[in-house]
Amino acid sequence: MAERTYLGADELILNMGPQHPSTHGVLRVVLKLDGERILRADCVIGYLHRGIEKIAEYRTYQMFAPYVDRMDYVAAVSNGLGYCLAVEKLLGIEAPPRAQVVRVIMTELNRIASHLLWLGTHALDIGAVTPLFYVMREREEILNIFEAYCGARLTTHAFRIGGLQYDVYEGMEQQVKRFCKMFRPKIDEYEELLTENRIWKDRTIGVGVLTAEDCKAYGVTGPLLRAAGVKWDIRKAQPYSGYDRYEFEIPTRPNGDTYDRYLVRIQEMRQSVRIIEQAIEDIPEGPIMAKVGKVIKPPPGEVYVSIEAPKGELGYYIVSDGSTQPYRVRVRPPSFVNLQALDKMARGGLVADIVAIIGSIDIVLGEVDR
Amino acid sequence: MQAIIEHPWFLPLTVGIVIIALFPLVAAYIVLAERKLLADFQVRLGPMRVGPHGLLQPIADALKLLLKEDVIPAAADRGLFWFAPVISTWTALTAFALLPFTEQLHVVDVNVGLLVIVAMSAVGVLGIIIGGWAANSHYPLLGALRSSAQLVSYEVALGLALICGVMSAGSLSMVEIVQAQLERRVWLAFDNYGLMFIAFIIFLISAIAETNRLPFDLPEAESELVAGFMTEYSGLRWGLYFLAEYASIIVIGGVGVTLFWGGWLRPFPNVSWLEVPLNVVFPLAFFLLAALISFRLSRRLLRFSRWRALLMAATGAALAGVGLLFLLPVAHPTLSALFWFLFKVGLFIYFVIWIRGTFPRFRYDQLMDIGWKYLVPLAMAAVLANALVGMLRAT
Numbered sequence: 001m002a003e004r005t006y007l008g009a010d011e012l013i014l015n016m017g018p019q020h021p022s023t024h025g026v027l028r029v030v031l032k033l034d035g036e037r038i039l040r041a042d043c044v045i046g047y048l049h050r051g052i053e054k055i056a057e058y059r060t061y062q063m064f065a066p067y068v069d070r071m072d073y074v075a076a077v078s079n080g081l082g083y084c085l086a087v088e089k090l091l092g093i094e095a096p097p098r099a100q101v102v103r104v105i106m107t108e109l110n111r112i113a114s115h116l117l118w119l120g121t122h123a124l125d126i127g128a129v130t131p132l133f134y135v136m137r138e139r140e141e142i143l144n145i146f147e148a149y150c151g152a153r154l155t156t157h158a159f160r161i162g163g164l165q166y167d168v169y170e171g172m173e174q175q176v177k178r179f180c181k182m183f184r185p186k187i188d189e190y191e192e193l194l195t196e197n198r199i200w201k202d203r204t205i206g207v208g209v210l211t212a213e214d215c216k217a218y219g220v221t222g223p224l225l226r227a228a229g230v231k232w233d234i235r236k237a238q239p240y241s242g243y244d245r246y247e248f249e250i251p252t253r254p255n256g257d258t259y260d261r262y263l264v265r266i267q268e269m270r271q272s273v274r275i276i277e278q279a280i281e282d283i284p285e286g287p288i289m290a291k292v293g294k295v296i297k298p299p300p301g302e303v304y305v306s307i308e309a310p311k312g313e314l315g316y317y318i319v320s321d322g323s324t325q326p327y328r329v330r331v332r333p334p335s336f337v338n339l340q341a342l343d344k345m346a347r348g349g350l351v352a353d354i355v356a357i358i359g360s361i362d363i364v365l366g367e368v369d370r
Numbered sequence: 371m372q373a374i375i376e377h378p379w380f381l382p383l384t385v386g387i388v389i390i391a392l393f394p395l396v397a398a399y400i401v402l403a404e405r406k407l408l409a410d411f412q413v414r415l416g417p418m419r420v421g422p423h424g425l426l427q428p429i430a431d432a433l434k435l436l437l438k439e440d441v442i443p444a445a446a447d448r449g450l451f452w453f454a455p456v457i458s459t460w461t462a463l464t465a466f467a468l469l470p471f472t473e474q475l476h477v478v479d480v481n482v483g484l485l486v487i488v489a490m491s492a493v494g495v496l497g498i499i500i501g502g503w504a505a506n507s508h509y510p511l512l513g514a515l516r517s518s519a520q521l522v523s524y525e526v527a528l529g530l531a532l533i534c535g536v537m538s539a540g541s542l543s544m545v546e547i548v549q550a551q552l553e554r555r556v557w558l559a560f561d562n563y564g565l566m567f568i569a570f571i572i573f574l575i576s577a578i579a580e581t582n583r584l585p586f587d588l589p590e591a592e593s594e595l596v597a598g599f600m601t602e603y604s605g606l607r608w609g610l611y612f613l614a615e616y617a618s619i620i621v622i623g624g625v626g627v628t629l630f631w632g633g634w635l636r637p638f639p640n641v642s643w644l645e646v647p648l649n650v651v652f653p654l655a656f657f658l659l660a661a662l663i664s665f666r667l668s669r670r671l672l673r674f675s676r677w678r679a680l681l682m683a684a685t686g687a688a689l690a691g692v693g694l695l696f697l698l699p700v701a702h703p704t705l706s707a708l709f710w711f712l713f714k715v716g717l718f719i720y721f722v723i724w725i726r727g728t729f730p731r732f733r734y735d736q737l738m739d740i741g742w743k744y745l746v747p748l749a750m751a752a753v754l755a756n757a758l759v760g761m762l763r764a765t
Contacts, residue, residue, distance in 0.1 A: 014508050021596060036512065036734055127584060127731025133412035199585055199730045351512065352733040355594050 011039065014351070018047045022125040022355045025365030029342070029354065038354060041346040043339060048369040056329035061087050061161060061296040064326070069155035071333060072367040074117050077110035077146075078309040080159045085240055086305040086316035087161045088290075090298040098286045099163035100242040105176060105279045106149070106158050107241075108272040112183070113142040114310035114362075115265050115272075119190060122262070122359035126203050131193055138186050141179050148172065162292035168283060176280050180273050187269055195263070204259035208345035208357035211256055218341045222312025222334050224361065227264045228256030234308040241307075246275045258360040265362075297324055311335050311362050331370060335363040382477045389466050389477070397616040398428030404723050411727035422671050422678040425685065438605035443505060446602065450504035455603070455610035458497030462617035465490040469624040470544045472634045472707035483544040484532060487625055488525070491580060491618060495521045501611070502599035513598025516588045516734055520579060523741035524586075528576035530749035534569035534756045535629040538562065548633035555640045559630035562759045568752045570630045572745055574721075577622045579741070582615065584726040588734055623718035624711075631714050634707035649706040650696050656713075657693025661686040 012035075017028035026047035032040040052071060056064045068083045069076035081103055088094060095103065116139045120132035143153040148169055150158045158164075194200045210220065212228040225232055233250040235243040251267030253260035300322040306315035312334025321327040338361050346354045374380060402417065402424060409416030417424030442451055465487045467477035480486065495518060502514020535558050536542055539550040551558055559570040579586040590598035597603075600611050627633060636648045664686030671679040695705060732740070 012508065014512075022594070036516075123730065127587075128729065129408070129584075130412050130727050133414060137413055193728070194730075197730065199732060199736075202736050203730055203733055350734055352588075352594050352731075 016354070017044075022121075023358060024121065024363055027339075027358070027363065027365055027368070029358075031351070031354065033351065036350045036352075038346050038349050038351065041343045041354060043342055045336075045339070045365075045368050048365045050370065052370045053329050053331060056326050058325065060324045061298070061326065064329070065159075065161065066155070066157045068331075069157055070366060071331065071370055072114075072309065072311065072314075072335065072364045073154055074364055075110050075114040075310045076155045077106050077158050078114075078307065078314060080157060081107050081241065082305065082307045082309065082314045082316050084159045084161050085307065086303055086318050087296070087298070089305050090301065090303045090318055090320055091161075091292070091296065092299075093162060093290045093292065095163040095241070095290055096287045097242070097284045099159075099288045099290075101279050101283045102164055102168060102288070103159060103241050104243065104246070105276055106146070106156075108276045108279070109142050109145060109176070109179075111272050111310045112269050113139050115269050116142075118265065118310075118359075118362045119262075122356075122362075123194060125355045125359040126200065128194065128197075128200065131190055134186070134190065134193075138183060141182070145172070145175055145179065148175070160289070161296060163287070163289035165289075167288050173280055173283070176276060180277050180280075183273055184270070187266060191266060195266075201259060203352070203356060204262060204360075205257055206255075207258045207349065207353050208360055209255065209257045210341055210345055214341065214344060215256070218344070219337045220312070220341050222309070222338065222362075223261050223264045223268065224256075224312070224338055224341075226251060227253045227260035229254045234306055234313060238306075240305075243275075246278045248272075248275050258356050261360045295324055297322065306332065309334055311364070311367070312338055333367040333370065335361070335365075335367040336370075339363050339368055381474065385471075385475060386467065386477045390463065393463070393466070393617065394432065394613060395428070396620075397613055398432055400616055400620075400719060401431070401612075402428050403719075404726075407720065407723045408727050411724070422682040422685075423667065425681065432609070435606055435609040440605040440607065441602075443507065443602050445506040447504040447506065450500050451602075452607075454497050454501030454504055455607045455614070456497070457500065458494050458614035459610045459617070461490045461494035461497065462614040462621060465621040466617065468544055469621065470548060470628060470633060471711050472704050473545060473548075475704060475708060476545070479543055479545045482542045484536060484542045484547070484625070484629070487544075487621065488529060488532065491622070492521075492525060494614065494618060497611075497614065498599050501603070505599075505602035507602050509595045509597070509601045510599045513588075513590065513595045513601070516595075517582070517599060519734075520582075520586065520588060520737060520741075523738060524576040524579040524745070527572055527741060527745035527749045528580060530746065530753055531569045531573035531576065532625075532629065533753055534566060534749075535573075537753070537757055537760055538566065539629070544628050544633075547628055548635060551632045552635060552639055557630065557632040557635075557637075562756050562763070565752070565755050565759055566630070568748070569756065570626075572749045572752060573626055573630065575745060577626060578722060578725060579737075581619045581622055581722070583619070583722055585729040585731050586737060587731060588737060619719060619722060620715060623715040623722075626718055627711060627714040634711040636706065636710050649702070653696045653706060653709045654693045657689050657696075661690035661693065664689060 012033040014031040014033050015028070016031055017023040018026040023029065028044040028047065030042040030044060031038055052067055055067055059067070065080065065083060068079040072079050116135040120135040123131040146156050146158070147153045149172065150156050150166055210224060210228055212230050215225045215228050215230065221232070229252055231250050231252050236250055248271045251264050251271065253264050298320040300320055302317065302319040304315060304317045306313050313332065314334055315332035317330040317332070318326050319328040342357065342361065345357050349357070406416045406424070417427040420427045420430045442448055468480070468483045468487050470476040470479065498517045499514045502510040502517070535547070538558050538561050539547040541547055541550060554561065558566055560567065582590060590600065595601070600608060603611060632639065638644050664682055668679045668682035668686060671682055696702065
């Protein structure tokens with residue numbers, strides 16, 4: 001870090017957040033500026049800390065399940081899936097096939113919803129105001145499906161330990177199929193507005209570069225890692241919930257900049273539609289719940305299960321002491337880990353870049369602070 | 371009475387007073403139009419609550435602004451903080467005085483009219499810089515610095531584009547510029563075998579940059595600088611900045627229309643058989659269509675609330691009345707000239723809003739690049755090319 005700035009001028013400390021239009025919640029970034037150039041960006045987090053991991057120690061396994069939805073609240077279904085899989089592994093059971101397929105459908109729908117919200121807010125941060133309303137229009141359809149399935153739209157608590165509480169509702173297949181058919185052309189519509197837009201490219205290409213080595217050093221996962229050219233997706237690497245039965249590709253891009261992350265996420269939405277279309281075609285018959293007792297008492301031991309959440313690797317580390325309550329639950333939230341790399345990405349950029357970079361990480365503060 | 375009307379000061383004073391009195395209302399309704407148009411681009415309805423289809427929203431907004439607490443930050447320079455919005459508003463309104471709405475209808479026509487307008491918009495920047503500085507806060511400071519850099523750079527390109535027009539028209543007086551277009555039988559945007567169109571495009575881009583609109587709204591840059599230079603302003607002072615911004619949009623639109631689109635002239639001003647279709651039928655149809663739409667909306671509103679339907683119907687009637695005015699032979703020449711001037715400015719404003727709904731924002735350094743590396747050289751080339759072609763045509 002150069003002590004002297006370019007013109008020998010004073011450094012300016014700019015406190016961005018926790019109340020700021022584009023820090024996606026209550027993130028606070030303390031910027032050290034030379035004019036508009038960023039010398040250093042320090043994240044201050046914790047404004048949304050609710051002690052969710054501690055709460056887990058005072059709840060039974062079932063009682064804690066709704067809490068995980070409040071971490072990454074735009075991808076609550078993924079959170080729930082990860083937790084259920086972890087506890088199921090601890091119990092040594094597996095959800096029945098029908099439940100697994102429904103889980104895949106819901107999780108992929110949720111991935112699309114999460115990416116849509118990301119796209120809208122990211123574009124808004126960069127100054128394109130219109131895509132936000134288009135993506136909200138499509139996200140609404142997904143939320144309607146969630147609402148019809150489990151009654152909630154955001155913090156769904158859709159799954160239960162051992163399977164599902166609710167079976168597929170009447171007309172769900174048609175509704176999901178209709179959504180898939182409607183949604184494909186909509187992705188083209190977003191791309192028409194942004195992908196080849198000269199200003200969009202100027203604002204994102206070469207901004208916030210994170211190479212594959214940097215990603216590995218920081219533990220960055222998800223679309224950021226794939227945009228840096230690493231073909232790593234837990235759905236393929238360690239398939240869970242029957243993901244190995246579906247055909248889909250892992251989109252990657254070589255440059256690891258904001259533009260590539262945008263393209264990767266757009267491609268991921270297309271792949272998710274592909275998975276949903278395959279899954280909805282054959283939902284097997286059978287029970288939706290494995291044999292789980294009313295009281296869940298896993299044997300003593302520990303387990304780590306991770307899934308590919310929309311934002312990266314979401315891991316649950318659960319230690320059981322044999323009682324009805326977990327001894328310790330530790331969550332590996334993708335947003336929190338990915339946010340570490342902010343300083344690395346932002347240095348040398350301009351103030352406008354940090355907004356684009358924060359957007360491209362796709363953080364949810366509920367998950368960062370827990 | 372006759373003496374008063376024929377007094378040389380009568381018309382300028384009346385126009386001036388009408389502008390000052392009406393302008394806040396007009397600006398507020400432009401904001402409503404902008405919100406409605408943006409809503410239309412963005413698959414939503416926009417303001418719908420206050421009045422039928424949000425027709426009274428501007429008045430509610432203005433009232434709210436007036437009643438708001440006027441906060442001056444403790445660390446601010448009170449005098450400058452108070453004075454800065456005044457500079458912005460004053461310069462923007464002064465520039466209005468030079469706009470020729472029609473051949474007779476303007477406050478003043480001086481032989482350096484265009485120069486005064488450009489000077490006023492340059493001084494107006496001072497209001498932004500001082501405002502950002504006086505707030506003594508980081509976001510406004512960054513906004514003010516961005517603003518000064520941006521406006522200085524784009525003023526150059528804007529000035530060069532204007533020079534192209536002035537060369538063709540042979541005058542700096544706003545009225546004479548329009549008269550020159552009548553004589554040359556062409557709007558200046560299409561003059562010199564299309565070469566002037568380059569100048570017009572440069573003008574358009576710099577004009578959007580001059581008025582701090584997306585994609586050049588860096589001084590405000592909501593997602594980066596919260597509200598830029600206006601961050602610490604509230605209430606009426608904030609309203610003044612707002613007024614100044616919309617005033618400068620109208621002024622710069624007026625300049626563009628006067629210089630490139632033939633001012634108050636109708637399209638093809640020299641083709642006499644178009645006189646009736648364009649000066650009577652078109653405005654009449656325009657207003658009657660608007661009235662018709664209002665009446666239909668009013669009928670639909672009748673189900674919800676009677677007074678809303680009434681208000682909508684009254685709006686429709688007013689629009690129809692304005693349309694019927696064009697049939698009166700007495701008022702007609704001035705009226706249709708005014709119609710065409712405002713219609714073209716309206717098109718400019720529509721274009722600006724459309725751009726806002728479409729494009730992302732530039733970054734500070736890219737903005738400078740475009741200004742100095744592309745626009746200014748291109749504008750210089752346009753000046754040279756137009757000068758050469760103009761000379762060759764003259765000889």
